[in-house]
Amino acid sequence: MNASDRTPADLLRSALAADPARPLVTFYDDATGERVELSVATFANWVAKTANLLQGDLATEPGDRLALLLPAHWQSAVWLLACSSVGVVAEVQGDPAGADLVVSGPDTLDRARACRGERIALALRPLGGRFPQPPEGFADYAVEVPGQGDRFAPYAPVDPAAPALTVGGVGLTADQLVARAREDAAERGLGPGSRLLTGRTYDTWEGLSAGLFAPLAAGGSVVLCRHLDRLDADGLAKRVESERITGTAV
Secondary structure, eight states: OOTTOOSHHHHHHHHHHHOTTSEEEEEEETTTTEEEEEEHHHHHHHHHHHHHIIIIITOOOTTOEEEEEOOSOHHHHHHHHHHHHHTOEEEETOOGGGSSEEEEOTTSHHHHTTOSSEEEEOOOOGGGOOOSSOOTTOEEHHHHSTTSOSSOOOSSOOOTTSEEEEETTEEEEHHHHHHHHHHHHHHHTOOTTOEEEEOOOSSSHHHHIIIIIHHHHHTOEEEEEETGGGSOHHHHHHHHHHTTOSEEEO
16 A cells, blocks of 8 residues: 555545455345445445535534444445545544534434434445435435535545544544554554454444454455354354455454
8 A cells, every 4th residue: 555645535545546446345244144345446436425425415524523323334434434535533433412413323313313413324224225214303324325426525635633533532633543554454464455354343443443444554355244243153164265364353
């Protein structure tokens, strides 16, 4: 990857320039049987659309705080990179009452209603499907995002030294996040072509690093597994083989 990259959005741009067709995020939900594979190009397209939604329709600005109430999921990864693209601070499992806007999954809607700003809800259904009935007081992400532009340009450059992420009570600037992701990738022996399988949640730095940032920083990819505890040892071994896994964080 490019040594000059200082934000997660920079890392994604470098990945897109290097090999847009390679897998970046492969997602499994072992409660539903869902499997989704996103190439770098497809993932970047989702990020661009979501960043345009943030900057345009939701009128966010660099430094705004977004309470991200989502589990480990491919769409959560999209939101993390979209926030980085705009300069919005992603507060993972943050307090909606103190945030400028909130993004919620279907299980945290009651908590998310404490936010006085914009509220976005994700159904987290297979293939990014809509809610059968949109939750009152929320915009349905699956309705709002498809019409957004496929290319994104921030109104103002994102400052790598500005706050970018808060998780587990720890705040990181964009360049601190990238530095930690690179350190984690090195410790795990990740490099271009690496495939890291993880069943960790997204509510800790370790989970976010294994589930997105370290593989991205290394030029590798992640197999992100939700409800991995429902998969038996034989099933896990088969997945490791079929997905050509080079490392695990379970």
